[in-house]
Amino acid sequence: MRRDVKPVASRLKPIVQSPTVRLGALVNEMKRRGEDVISFSVGEPDFSTPQHIVDAAKKALDEGWTKYVSSMGIPGLREAIAEKMKRENGVPCDKDGIIVAPTKHALYIALTGLVDPGDEVLFPDPGWVSYAPMVHLAGGRPVPVRATEETKYEPAPEAVAEAITPNTKAIVINSPSNPAGSVYSKETIKGLCDLVTDRDLFLISDEIYEKILYEGAHYSPASFDGMFDRTVTVHGFSKTYAMTGWRLGWLCAEKSLVKQLVKVQEHTITCAPAFVQIAGVAALKGPPSAVAAMVDEFRARREIMAGEFRTIPGFHVFRPAGAFYFFPRYDFELPSDEFAERLLTEARVAVTPGSAFGAAGENHLRFSYACSREDIRKGMARVRAFVEKLRRKEGQ
Ligand code: PMP
Numbered sequence: 001m002r003r004d005v006k007p008v009a010s011r012l013k014p015i016v017q018s019p020t021v022r023l024g025a026l027v028n029e030m031k032r033r034g035e036d037v038i039s040f041s042v043g044e045p046d047f048s049t050p051q052h053i054v055d056a057a058k059k060a061l062d063e064g065w066t067k068y069v070s071s072m073g074i075p076g077l078r079e080a081i082a083e084k085m086k087r088e089n090g091v092p093c094d095k096d097g098i099i100v101a102p103t104k105h106a107l108y109i110a111l112t113g114l115v116d117p118g119d120e121v122l123f124p125d126p127g128w129v130s131y132a133p134m135v136h137l138a139g140g141r142p143v144p145v146r147a148t149e150e151t152k153y154e155p156a157p158e159a160v161a162e163a164i165t166p167n168t169k170a171i172v173i174n175s176p177s178n179p180a181g182s183v184y185s186k187e188t189i190k191g192l193c194d195l196v197t198d199r200d201l202f203l204i205s206d207e208i209y210e211k212i213l214y215e216g217a218h219y220s221p222a223s224f225d226g227m228f229d230r231t232v233t234v235h236g237f238s239k240t241y242a243m244t245g246w247r248l249g250w251l252c253a254e255k256s257l258v259k260q261l262v263k264v265q266e267h268t269i270t271c272a273p274a275f276v277q278i279a280g281v282a283a284l285k286g287p288p289s290a291v292a293a294m295v296d297e298f299r300a301r302r303e304i305m306a307g308e309f310r311t312i313p314g315f316h317v318f319r320p321a322g323a324f325y326f327f328p329r330y331d332f333e334l335p336s337d338e339f340a341e342r343l344l345t346e347a348r349v350a351v352t353p354g355s356a357f358g359a360a361g362e363n364h365l366r367f368s369y370a371c372s373r374e375d376i377r378k379g380m381a382r383v384r385a386f387v388e389k390l391r392r393k394e395g396q
């Protein structure tokens, strides 16, 4: 073998490093060096994990929850999840239809477990940065479907229908969405479910932002008629409970499918850490006020950031109904990666370039407002000053 050729599998070649994870790490490194940078980049709540959840984990460690546990997850947590899915989401699952895994891994389990080489998987464009890479890793072909401003950043069933071919295996959807914060209407979800049943497909519904909802209602497609057997619902603790570093989430599906999917878990990570799962039980059974307080704060920050955008010409701002991102389209003659790069180096503000979320995300920037009110005001003042400078140059 030639030494300059790295023995990397062809599956990895079309994949780049996660732009959100990479930018988040870069900003942390800059802050560690004492640099004055304001981060609107990674989607990570700035709150501490609520104390009752931390206490439950400490107690679990003291009690010896330090061993391997069931690959599907400890029964107590799966029961609590099944109860939540039934009561809040109308999804008829029971504890044997659940696999506890880090949210990202739950998605990976679903895709690896469903996709054959050459299968096509549809997902929204713009959409979260890891859908296409995971489809590649599973050996499938990612097929982005436009979900832009014209359709309120929802994948319109007509656009999805046009993208379906005999090779289509599954559709991934995500409401409330990353990066636009759109909350799909009931009609959109119903239309997508009809396509899934009519065309004999699977649906993977990423509902991680369910609780970060300001307007409208959340609908779980697995609760719609005939959909439970065709849907893998993926969810997690990271956003709802400010638990990003705990790496805990789940998937929920029909039992016989889960029995197959769990093989991926057993041959990769075995199980999620036991004491973290005990903390997950405390999160689900804890006071809803802990979550409501964080969502209220996100709502207030959304208003502050919306107000700031109104003072910056050149941005077309879609009002997010959920999640904690703004995804404005802009008029400037600048590719989004260059725009983001210049904001970081010249204005000391980190944002994620829209192109990271797919071709249709070009000419957009993602601003995460999972940071303090003070940072929002300070960071947006820097953006305003940068944009004024840019406009003066463009006007020359
Ligand atoms: N889905 C979406 C839409 C996300 O934004 C993220 C990022 N947190 C994930 C899944 C993965 O979540 P986790 O960090 O809990 O693995």
Ligand code: GLU
Residues within 6 Å of the ligand: 018, 020, 021, 041, 042, 043, 044, 129, 130, 178
């Ligand atoms: N999902 C978050 C984001 O979009 C966290 C990073 C990641 O997992 O992509 O910023």
